[in-house]
Amino acid sequence: MPEQSRSVTFKNVSKVYAGGVKAVDGVSLEIVGGSFVALVGPSGSGKSTLLKTVNRLVEPSAGEVLIGDASVAAEPPHLLRRRIGYVFQNIGLFPHMSVAQNVAIGLRLAGQRDTAARVAELLELVELDAALAERMPDALSGGQRQRVGVARALACSPGLLLMDEPFGALDPVTRDGLGKAIRALHDRMGLTTILVTHDMAEALLLADRVLVMAAGRIVADATPRDLLAGKAGAEADALVAVPREQAHRLAELGNPSILPGTGRGTAPAGRGGGGAPQRTRPAESPLHQPAAGPPPRPGEE
Numbered sequence: 001m002p003e004q005s006r007s008v009t010f011k012n013v014s015k016v017y018a019g020g021v022k023a024v025d026g027v028s029l030e031i032v033g034g035s036f037v038a039l040v041g042p043s044g045s046g047k048s049t050l051l052k053t054v055n056r057l058v059e060p061s062a063g064e065v066l067i068g069d070a071s072v073a074a075e076p077p078h079l080l081r082r083r084i085g086y087v088f089q090n091i092g093l094f095p096h097m098s099v100a101q102n103v104a105i106g107l108r109l110a111g112q113r114d115t116a117a118r119v120a121e122l123l124e125l126v127e128l129d130a131a132l133a134e135r136m137p138d139a140l141s142g143g144q145r146q147r148v149g150v151a152r153a154l155a156c157s158p159g160l161l162l163m164d165e166p167f168g169a170l171d172p173v174t175r176d177g178l179g180k181a182i183r184a185l186h187d188r189m190g191l192t193t194i195l196v197t198h199d200m201a202e203a204l205l206l207a208d209r210v211l212v213m214a215a216g217r218i219v220a221d222a223t224p225r226d227l228l229a230g231k232a233g234a235e236a237d238a239l240v241a242v243p244r245e246q247a248h249r250l251a252e253l254g255n256p257s258i259l260p261g262t263g264r265g266t267a268p269a270g271r272g273g274g275g276a277p278q279r280t281r282p283a284e285s286p287l288h289q290p291a292a293g294p295p296p297r298p299g300e301e
């Protein structure tokens with residue numbers, strides 16, 4: 001069973017890399033145990049650096065990170081990391097090892113010998129067919145590889161899951177399916193999850209709380225609902241504007257009657273049309289509007 005959900009606390013954490021780049025600049029915040037938090041922001045804003053201070057892939061230049069009540073610095077990194085699941089883009093499965101061997105590696109490092117039953121359980125958890133256990137990574141789809149990565153990250157029942165752009169290299173349908181699967185795993189296992197993504201729509205749809213980073217600082221900290229309502233400030237609003245506007249355009253495509261006037265059917269302004277497109281104001285179409293979703297998706301992979 002997983003460890004009890006643990007909180008993560010950042011106390012005035014900064015990181016200055018050799019060469020003088022201040023990647024993280026005095027971040028203080030507490031992530032409640034059991035919550036699913038998304039860390040969003042443009043490339044280079046310090047998301048990965050902040051995340052890596054939790055499992056000590058990065059040592060802060062100043063400040064402290066705690067898991068529960070204990071400083072992460074109190075324990076040797078290899079022991080700390082056994083209790084923290086870590087999934088990143090292009091997960092880096094060992095190419096010369098089977099799926100089962102890849103999933104079992106953390107268990108073996110922790111001294112377990114008989115891992116077959118646990119591996120079977122983990123593959124089931126991430127909804128991978130048991131027959132895949134003996135496959136080599138290069139015989140898997142991108143989505144399947146990421147699922148193996150998630151199984152490996154959860155092998156030692158970590159309780160805390162860190163994910164850095166885990167869906168970045170996947171096609172949109174696979175990405176959506178895997179996002180939902182991760183959220184379901186989070187709920188079922190009572191994990192504390194921190195997801196780094198540059199995709200605001202993904203953050204809004206998966207997380208309980210969204211942190212927006214810019215130039216090493218947290219510039220917004222709000223629930224998806226408050227972000228969508230424009231209550232989290234200008235910098236967050238600029239990021240929310242993109243999925244909101246896309247949702248609105250999809251809604252227009254699916255339901256021409258929401259356009260003012262005679263509707264899109266008679267307007268020359270649709271896609272590829274000659275004139276400027278007619279639009280209702282984005283504020284009239286929140287992301288969660290029923291007609292805003294894309295059409296039903298086929299199965300993943």
Ligand SMILES: Nc1ncnc2c1ncn2[C@@H]1O[C@H](COP(=O)(O)OP(=O)(O)O)[C@@H](O)[C@H]1O
Nearest residue numbers: 017018021023042043044045046047048049050
């Ligand atoms: N190992 C490193 N050495 C020097 N600079 C780095 C290193 N890693 C990241 N940086 C710099 O720190 C800043 C933040 O990087 P990063 O945390 O990777 O941002 P993000 O994940 O938001 O894209 C960037 O300016 C980046 O170039």
Ligand SMILES: [Mg+2]
Nearest residue numbers: 047048049164
């Ligand atoms: Mg990054």
